[in-house]
Amino acid sequence: MSSRLEGKVVLITGGGSGIGQATAIELAKLGAHLAITDVNLEGAHDTYRLCGGKPHYCGVMDVSSKADVELRVSEIVAGLGRLDHVFNCAGINPTSYPLTDTTDEYWDKLVNVNLKGIYLVTRATIPHITTPGGSYVNVSSICGLYPQAEQAVYCATKHGVIGFSKSMALELGLKGVRTNVVAPGYIDTPTNSGVVKGEEYVTRMEEGNSLGRLGTPEEVAGVVAFLMSEKAKYMNGSVVEVHGGLKMLES
Numbered sequence: 001m002s003s004r005l006e007g008k009v010v011l012i013t014g015g016g017s018g019i020g021q022a023t024a025i026e027l028a029k030l031g032a033h034l035a036i037t038d039v040n041l042e043g044a045h046d047t048y049r050l051c052g053g054k055p056h057y058c059g060v061m062d063v064s065s066k067a068d069v070e071l072r073v074s075e076i077v078a079g080l081g082r083l084d085h086v087f088n089c090a091g092i093n094p095t096s097y098p099l100t101d102t103t104d105e106y107w108d109k110l111v112n113v114n115l116k117g118i119y120l121v122t123r124a125t126i127p128h129i130t131t132p133g134g135s136y137v138n139v140s141s142i143c144g145l146y147p148q149a150e151q152a153v154y155c156a157t158k159h160g161v162i163g164f165s166k167s168m169a170l171e172l173g174l175k176g177v178r179t180n181v182v183a184p185g186y187i188d189t190p191t192n193s194g195v196v197k198g199e200e201y202v203t204r205m206e207e208g209n210s211l212g213r214l215g216t217p218e219e220v221a222g223v224v225a226f227l228m229s230e231k232a233k234y235m236n237g238s239v240v241e242v243h244g245g246l247k248m249l250e251s
């Protein structure tokens, strides 16, 4: 069984930064043909260049917009011929707010990107995953498994991703298409700084896992690549935690 993804066509959302970008680079090394998308076109272009340009595709896609998702998916399929795997990675990392300070706009933004985005991309791509061995990898978080004070909205979206994905696994598994979830802990990505409340909090995040450091995007990317590969062909509906050995943390 191979860990290679030679010629497999993989759609990545949120591919312009952090975990999405690191995963694109890893998958390109394994021989995949990528559709790198992000709401931030500049970031997507950077990733495209880092992956070596052709045979990959690069374009803007806002996962929270049904029209955008449907248009872009049909363009990608017309260009690359089909889809084999989807990495639903686009997301907004949390800012800590007491619930009384949380706005409806914040709720809408997080739910529309982190949760509805996965629904829209999944629904639009299902008809195009027709070859055996296809799969989805959806990004949740340790906040999809464990509660976190002052991050209730983010936790709700990431818990939702797990429920949605496990149900996808049962439904799409009947067609031979697998769905798995990666649940990262504290990963050192550009916009994770939205969570960070100064040096003291970084130290607490580092000390909050038994390896004593933040994870890197590359350390998540390797797990995503494994989940897509033939080596994980009996994994369906699994949630893989990538957090260095989490200890209990308070906000």
Ligand code: NAD
Pocket (backbone or CB within 6 Å): 013, 014, 015, 016, 017, 018, 019, 020, 037, 038, 039, 040, 043, 061, 062, 063, 064, 089, 090, 091, 092, 093, 113, 117, 139, 140, 141, 142, 183, 184, 185, 186, 187, 188, 189, 190, 191, 192
């Ligand atoms: P990041 O900000 O570096 O990357 C997220 C990407 O998503 C960005 O390029 C951004 O432009 C894109 N994006 C945002 N809204 C979008 C939209 N509407 N449509 C398309 N793209 C959009 O963040 P990251 O840390 O790499 O996070 C990637 C995923 O991992 C997110 O779902 C995040 O919640 C999750 N996650 C991150 C961590 C962490 O510690 N960094 C931990 C657990 C889960």
